[in-house]
Amino acid sequence: MARTRHDRTDPEGADTTDRRMRSSLRHQVLTSIDIPAPPDRVWHHLTAFDAYPAWNPFITDASGVLRVGDRLQVRLHPPGGRPQSFRPRVTVVEPGAVLAWQGRIGGPWLFAGDHRFALTPIAEGTRLDHGETFTGLLVPLLRRSLDGPTRDGFEAMNRALADRAGADAS
Structure with a gap:
């Protein structure tokens, strides 16, 4: 069968329009930092939610039980953005x-x-390795914010966690 300009199927048979739409509705923000402290020390600070207001510039408040299926109460303050609260569900605790x-x-x-x-x-x-995968209809509208203030917030939190856990390890 000859392919025409209007044929939206790639040679492997996948609908390219559908693939483009799915990829536009998904976005990842990935950050990483090396911390001069052992994992158990970093974990201690990462999960001590009651201390977040003292050191965490991005997640300024968090509470709840770290148990898969439970909800947390989290307050974010992205750099240059408005604080926002939400109640995420815990999906992994190792x-x-x-x-x-x-x-x-x-x-x-x-x-x-x-x-x-x-x-x-x-x-x-x-x-x-600290990141988030975003999906849904609002992703294209929020992509600039995700790559700006959200990424900046992740990186600020990473540096603050490294400073806090690294100070303990010294």
Whole structure:
């Protein structure tokens, strides 16, 4: 069969319009930092929510039980942005290794964020991979904010966590 200009199917048979739409409704913000402290020390500070107001410039308040399925109460203050509160559901708790939650605005079809902190032991201490995968209809409208203030907030939190956990390790 000859392909025409109007044929939206790529050679492997996937609908390219559908693939483009799905990719435009998904966006990742990924950050990483090496922290001069062991993973258990970093985990301690990452999960001590009551101390967040003293050191965390991005997640300025958090509370709740770190148990899969439970909801947290989280208040974010993106650099240059308005503070916002939400109640994400805990999706992964692997002490000393991974903490993840999912927050939503409306349903998952409108806007959802899968937030993840992963701690990996390295020779110098711990590598923190901190990121979020955003999905939903609002992603194209929020992409600039996600790549600006949201990424800046992740990086500010990473540096503050490194300073706090690194000071303990000295």
